[in-house]
Amino acid sequence: MIFIKNAKRYFKKCVEIKLNCLKKREGEHDVLERVVEQVLSKVDIVDVVSMYVPLKKVGVNFRALCPFHQERTPSFYVSPAKQIFHCFGCGVGGNAIHFVMRIENLTFTEALKVLAGKAKIDVDFSQTQSSKDKVLAKQKEELISLHNDCLEYFQRQLYLRENMDAARYVLKRGIRKETAKQFGLGFCPEDNNLYEMLSRKYSKEIIDKSGIFIERNGKNYCRFEGRLIFPIFDTMNRVIGFGGRIIEDSQAPKYMNSPDTLIFSKSKVLYGLNIAKSSKEKDFVIVEGYMDVISLHQEGIDNVVGVLGTALTQDHSFLLRRYKNEVVLCLDSDQAGRNATFRSADILYQNGLIVKVMELENAKDPDEYIKKFGKDAFLLKKQNAMFAIDFKVKQLSSNYDLSKSDQKFRFVREYFEKILMPITNEVERQEYIRKLSQLTQIDEEAILKEFTKNENIKLKRLESIQHFKQVQQKSNLTEEERIKKNDIDLLSIYVEWANKSESIRNAVAEDDFCTEDIKMLFSSIKNLINEGMELTYSMLLTFVNDEKILSELTSFSSKGFETEEAAKRAIEELKTNNNRMLWLKREMLEAQKRGDTEKVLELQMLIRKIKDRKEGI
DSSP: OOBOOSSOOOOSTTOOOOOBOOOOSTTOOOHHHHHHHHHHHHOOHHHHHHTTSOOEEETTEEEEOOTTSOOSSOOEEEETTTTEEEETTTOOEEOHHHHHHHHHTOOHHHHHHHHHHHTTOOOOGGGTOOHHHHHHHHHHHHHHHHHHHHHHHHHHHHTSGGGHHHHHHHHHTTOOHHHHHHTTOEEEOSSOOHHHHHHTTSOHHHHHHTTOEEEETTEEEETTTTEEEEEEEOTTSOEEEEEEEEOSOOSSOSEEEOOOOSSOOGGGOOBTHHHHTTOOSSEEEEESSHHHHHHHHHTTOTTEEEOOSSOOOHHHHHHHHTTOSEEEEOOOSSHHHHHHHHHHHHHHHHTTOEEEEOOOOSOSSHHHHHHHHHHHHHHHHHHTOEEHHHHHHHHHHTTSOTTSHHHHHHHHHHHIIIIITTOOOHHHHHHHHHHHHHHHTOOHHHHHHHHHHHHHHHHHHHHHHHHHHHHHHHHTOOHHHHHHHHHHHHHHHHHHHTTTOHHHHHHOOGGGOOSHHHHHHHHHHHHHHHTTOOOOHHHHHHTOOOHHHHHHHHHHHHHOOSSHHHHHHHHHHHHTSOHHHHHHHHHHHHHHHHTOHHHHHHHHHHHHHHHHHHTTO
């Protein structure tokens, strides 16, 4: 068992680790350590990652498209044996806690709390927070409180006599009073004392962090002045941001959203989800604007959510998958809306959702459509929504005259790229190869053969690019970085095998490491292992906060060694890379430049000892 001293130990520069020797006082346990150990022993990283990303078993590991960067070829791996993940595309890695921290944008303690909840571990987390986490948690609490105060202010303003223009605009848009209250609509007048009012309760730092104000000529102005306010809620019904719609003709942008803050990121939030998540419908309807969401909800269609002036993202798909597995895209009917439908459908589909597409004729958006034709017409359109891939096929084929050979061949190439390539299910792919055959009158076998050839070529090209990037990255390493990387690789093998092999445990010593941070880390781990503790790889990673080291550790460990002999050979290769010698020679040159004769002699003796040891003297 690992225990963490109350005054946590941080390694200089690159490694921050909370490992220390066992506490001697009987019965005393560090709360954070105990929770981490319990959580990591009870949660399975495969189950955790599967909540967000559809995984496919490949040998002993699982593979997926990386949720942290856009890619066409899966390079994200999860190891159930070691309880770690690593992406060979963007380099991120870690254990279940790191995954939840990154994908949910949480602090360490917040992620631990989420996983403890899944593992049904009841803990008072106020005792587990680091000083950094406590500061962030306090700032977030204050920002939530500040946004709530702003919401109350905006709501009062909407119903004041002097702001009748705003109330008239709400009526003009067909929003009933009960709907306006349900969605918390408000108004921000141009002349207001909001900043001064907040200053009596909150520090300037917190007010600035809210993103609600813009400073001009030494004065702070609310960025939403003169706008109808749409409060943005998280799934816990806390207001975390605002959207503002101009109510008078102006050169200013029609809509404006809060900037990203500690509590708000528009790429991770869906408008109306706080209400729609409780819908009994089996799916979500995804629309573009605030008014689309409000108008549909007002007519009793309660499963509607909206994107906030941004493209639909992978984070949005993770958010949707928490509640339902099916979505219906109902974006604007113009060309931009059709393009957004194509992009959004791919993202949602690749992240494991069943995706359908609604087409609305004679209206530019869902708000206009339901006002023109009513709820029943809208629901009929929804009922007749087509699967996203069928929609893409329809749109794509409409761009070509398939009676002409040259256009037919161009269509086939585009069909390969936009229809077949994104499909991961072989049965589905076979079905859409059959449809392509019907559309073009080309034999299925010929299509399959050509597609397989094209897919292999593209896959090899992508792999070559990735390999080139990796080679370039390695070749661009400085001597110091290369030494540090080898030290991390050596540490990785040691942690993986030390509890399983006495000869490997004895084969690695502190002098084999050149980098002080890694040497200190090795020393702490070795002491704990000598005490008889089984240090799992996943547990070790919890206490490494440097992302570069996490990446190196998970990358190296993802490859692993099947046999003890292979691990021993790798250790010997790393130890004989003359890293220690190179490091000492560099130190000696620096000492010579400084004129430090005593240091030069000391280093020369160390170099001689290493040479003697290697030569068997």
